[in-house]
Amino acid sequence: MFAGVDIGGTTTQVLLCTPDLDVVDSTEVPTPASEGGQAMVRAALDALGVLRARVPARLLGIGIGAAGVVDSRAGRILVASDSFNSWAGFAVTATVEEALGVPAFLDNDVNAFLRGEAAKGAVRGEPYVLGMTLGTGVGGALWLNGELLDGPHGAAGEVGHVPGFGDLPCTCGGRGHLETLASGRAIRARYGERTGRLLTARGVAEAAVDGDPDAIAVYEAAGAGVARAILIAAGLADITTVVIGGGVSGAWDLLQPSIRAALAAEPPVSGHPIRVVQAGLGSGAVAIGAASRARTELGVVAQV
Known part of the structure; x- marks a missing residue:
């Protein structure tokens, strides 16, 4: 059995799944973001304890997806938003491994989202994918040749903070980022x-x-901005598929037409159309992707 955890600013999702990534049990608890890293991890571990009591199978490993910039190799949070207290610098995997006695692995939440969708969701088996999450902010991740590309600083694929989308100020301190058009916060502000x-x-x-x-x-402006980010990614990495998740993607019937229209008006440099799909795993994508990372790192093969 593998565990997957999604530590968000408001809620923490925890699940147990088989080596095939079939979810056996799951729960959601509030994230004590103002109480610091120790309290946040403890909340996740307590929730996992409840699940393990209901599903008494051997735990092989655990994956954690967390918001912010992370060092996935060291298992540590590097940069976190001001929504979290004492989270930046926190040694997540070391704390979890000490508590559980099993290997633990940390991912940025958008990277975990894409792992989940590539392993079990809407882009299962696709080799060249851009993953995007449109929520409070805009996140991005790259799946190339069947593997996640995180880059030396964990920032590969972060199309939400590439400039060139106007001149509006972004929450990160920059200007003209995609997040100023396509995030939930931006949609609210632009309409206001x-x-x-x-x-x-x-x-x-x-x-x-x-x-x-x-x-x-x-x-329409949000969809056009997303399409432009897709074209940038396609020009750099020759991606063939895009999977879009996050709360804003719930308005798929509003976003999809403008995305498709923009891509049709200005096709990618390859000349081949890009398939754009809505995420298939819903709110469970990050936790499932985190569990998938643990499965991959431990070399466990799914049953077929």
Whole structure:
């Protein structure tokens, strides 16, 4: 049995799965983000303890997906947002291994998302994939030749913070990043600027479905920005497929047309069309991908 953990700013998801990555049991608990790394890991371990009591099988390893910039080799958080207290610098895998006595592995949450979708989700078996998550922020990851490319600093594929998407200030301190157009926070802000009304991204989506031209325009701009990021990735890495997840992707019927229209108007340099799909694993993608990392690192082969 493998465990997968997704430590987010609000909630932590924990699951147990077979070597085939079939989920046997799962739970979700609040993340004590303001209480520091020790409390956050303890909350995840306590939740895992509940699952193990219900599923008394041998635990082979555990994978953890976490928001922020991580050193996946050292198993440590490098940079975290101000939503977390005493998280940057925290030795995640060492703490987990000491508590459980089994190997532990850490990934950035977007990398774990893409691992999950490539192993068990919408792009299963695809060799060249860009993964994107459109949530509070915008994250990206690359799957090349059947393996995750994380780069020497863990930042490969991070299309959400590549400049060239206008001149709006980004939450990271930069300007003109994709996150200023396609994140949930940006959709809310852009709609507010146009109308003076403050709605959530979901509220803006509902308004667009009802025919609100300002809401439609905001989602069209988000989709066009996503398409431009896809073209940049295709030009650099010759990706063939894109999988998009995160809360904003729930408005798929609003995003997909503008993405497809932009890609049709300006095809990738390869001349071959790019397949763009919505994530298939939903909110469980990060935890499943984290468990997949543990399975791969330990050399366990799925049963066929």
